[in-house]
Amino acid sequence: MVNVGIIGVGLVGSELLSQLSTHRSSNVIPKFSVVALKNSSKQLLSSSDYAPLDLSNWKVALQTHGATSDLATFVEYLSSSPTPAVIIDNTSSQEIASQYSLFLRKGLHVVTPNKKAFSGDIEYYKKIVEEAEKNKRSLLHESTVGAGLPVINTLNDLIKTGDKIVKIEGIFSGTLSYIFNEFSSLSGNTKRKFSEIVKVAQENGYTEPDPRDDLNGLDVARKVVILGRIAGFDLDLETLPVENIVPESLRTLPSSSEFMERLPEFDHHFDNLDQTAKNSNQVLRYIGIIDPVNNEKCVKLVSLPVSHPFASLKGSDNIIAFTTQRFPNPLIIQGAGAGAGVTAFGIFSDLLKIYDKVNA
Secondary structure, X not given: OEEEEEEOOOHHHHHHHHHHHHHHHHOOOOOEEEEEEEOOOEEEEOOOOOOOOOOOOHHHHHHHHOEEOOHHHXXXXXXXXXXXXXXXXXXXXXXXXXXXXHHHHOOOXXXXXXXXXXXXXXXXXXXXXXXXXXXXXXXXXXXXXXXXXXXXXXXXXXXXXXXXXXXXXXXXXXXXXXXHHHHOOXXXXXXXXXXXXXXXXXXXXXXXXXXXXXXOOHHHHHHHHHHHHHOOOOOOXXXXXXXXXXXXXXXXXXXXXXXXXXXXXXXXXXXXXXXXXXXXXXXXXXXXXXEOOOOEEEEEEEEEEOOOHHHHOOOOEEEEEEEEOOOOOOEEEXXXXXXXXXXXXXXXXXXXXXXXXXXX
């Protein structure tokens, strides 16, 4: 049995609890016991004998019986577990990410979709990787890139088996995938304006509340940094070239609503980019690239020929291509790269890896 403590029980955390509950009820021998839950204001710890929490009414129990949220108490409780324990960080909090080193020193395994620790300060990143190795604990974060897609696991396997990375490139943002798949194609569909597509994406919840947080490329950059570091390159957000496609005069507007009101002023700019691409039988795609052979590591908007695998992508799917010595024709991973269900699946799959490791 592996005891589990979960920080962050919002959209992804709730879905993960649902998947864990289903798993527990469908297995003769349960693998996991959720013994601790925490959000920003309250936390719920199981009894001293670490009996599993009732996942059928955890929301009510957390609200009515939860104590004031206190990370130190939460960590101490988990680290005293008589069986292996995992702490799951479902937040995007820098504050929580800055404590991973402590979690590992306390003997906890760590699973998270939080990108901050793996794309932030490189010295801290190296420190937590070393802490995990030194304390023989797992530090797994498959869901930081491509949600439930097996991106990080595949890259690790390529590296561990001695393959040489020639190039990593991909469409890493479901939001930007959707926007450019809708906006730039060679199909005969009626052409819509860039601003109209962004508005639909916002209304459907595909974008952040402020779409500029997607269009500035920072989320894609974090994912490129994560993969680059795993591949052995000291990438840094501060120095990675990132193309911000938000028109410069709109970047400092005080509100999202003002940005959306003024975005149509720049439809001609995006139309011109798209038409230039079409004149060469190409389409626009927003991609991240790690190309050590040509010394190119960046995030940018590019024109790709219609024969390129990225050109035929649909909806909000992600696609990642690994070109290696063994795979000169790229190994391609494609599918849903965002959403609570697939993100929770990625977290759950990391949990299963830890279970298999501690019970080997």
